[in-house]
Amino acid sequence: MNTPPEVARRIIDWFAESGRDLPWRHPGFPAWGTLVSEFMLQQTPVARVIPRLADWLERWPTPADLAAVPPGEAVRAWANLGYPRRALWLHRAAVEITERHGGVVPQNIDDLLSLTGVGDYTARAVAVFAYGHRHPVVDTNTRRVLARAIAGDGEPGPPAAKRDLAALEYLLPADLDEAHAFNAGIMELGAIVCTARAPRCDACPIADACAWRLAGYPAYEGKRKAVQKKYEGSDRHVRGLIMAELRAAHVPVTAPEIESLWTDAAQRERALAGLISDGLAVKQEQGYVLP
16 A cells, blocks of 8 residues: 555545644635735644634735735734744735735745745645645645655654655645645644654554554654754743733833843843844834834
8 A cells, every 4th residue: 555646545535534624724715814824823733823814814804905004013913823023024925915916925936935934835835725736745744744654764853855845746646636635634644643742543544554653663763853942931932021012012112111021131132132133123212112
């Protein structure tokens, strides 16, 4: 059962029966919605994205609607999604789509890559899931399935675009609809079955062909991604405290109010300077505001 067509068929059939009902998978979901969802889903759980996405698209149903408001409004609406630079980048992308593409999200990968905040994965995801083109789309979950089922490794190791895209292309069906379903299906398989810590091999449609399982689940001995530093007490934590204060206020947040958020003055000033440098905070005479 280890031929590419059979692997793809089993995953497609499994996805049709077991895939989650997510808004961006509904027929007719707009390309703008797909782009927004991909921005939001970067390092943010699906459960937190769904309500925020609905609110966002109700308020700004087109790129032009978002482009027409100050970028600070996008940052404020980002709320608890984390990594607020994504909101700033999405606003800039909306302006670029409005000015360069007549308000229509482009479908060509090169055009998508020219937008602020859009990398190779997001460009391919929009081209495939919004427009039905045939490209391999590789995220962390996809790479985990490929590593285990095909390469026999327990972990995918650091990303390597050329290797990862070639591995998925080898399995990708030629038919457009099947390629779309397979891209979504293998991603879903990694998200809810072939998970990082507790893979559910009993529920996997390709378990009997998984190289890692057949080898007896050998321990992974390859390179690993760098471990992210603890959030509590980090500069990211302090940045988040300041951003929460800026989002909640509709008047400038004064320097004493900023100082009350964190006792370590050096770390606080470093975090604030970073926010200003990133364009997420603007210094005014009365204090600090969103852009």
